[in-house]
Amino acid sequence: MKINPRQKGQALLIGILIIFTAAISLAVASGVIASNQVSVSQNQKLSAQASNLAHTCLDNGLMNFSRGNFTAPAQLNSNGGTCTINISGSSPIYQVTSTAEFNLAIFNKKVTRKIEATVTTVGGLTRVTSLQEIY
Numbered sequence: 001m002k003i004n005p006r007q008k009g010q011a012l013l014i015g016i017l018i019i020f021t022a023a024i025s026l027a028v029a030s031g032v033i034a035s036n037q038v039s040v041s042q043n044q045k046l047s048a049q050a051s052n053l054a055h056t057c058l059d060n061g062l063m064n065f066s067r068g069n070f071t072a073p074a075q076l077n078s079n080g081g082t083c084t085i086n087i088s089g090s091s092p093i094y095q096v097t098s099t100a101e102f103n104l105a106i107f108n109k110k111v112t113r114k115i116e117a118t119v120t121t122v123g124g125l126t127r128v129t130s131l132q133e134i135y
Contacts, residue, residue, distance in 0.1 A: 043111065049102055050101065050113040051100070053076070053100035054100035054113040055098070057076050057083035057100060058098035058117060060073050061098065065119055070091075081102040082100070082101055094118070094119045094120075097134070099113075100113050115131065116133075116134050
């Protein structure tokens with residue numbers, strides 16, 4: 001039986017379409033993986049920035065304590081992040097909570113880090129008795 005040149009062309013076209021479809025699928029999968037990696041990287045970066053800002057804000061609040069000022073300092077803003085201090089308790093034991101937030105509008109993500117310190121003040125001396133990150 002003789003093969004028609006038209007049948008050869010159809011077989012070649014089908015083979016090319018299968019290879020092209022596989023190549024497109026690989027390209028799309030690579031793009032999705034790359035996009036996810038960028039998102040994870042941004043989350044890690046924002047998480048580190050939020051943690052640093054929360055610690056900085058807590059240090060600011062503890063400095064106020066060491067000076068005898070037992071009120072919460074003003075909100076701190078840094079590189080698109082905000083940090084607030086909340087002080088609860090009464091003399092001699094206080095809870096100082098620092099909450100830092102970073103928003104990443106591109107990925108519609110918000111990263112929050114919260115650190116709490118238990119502070120004891122006796123005779124003008126300020127001592128941090130516990131420090132922990134709250135999840």
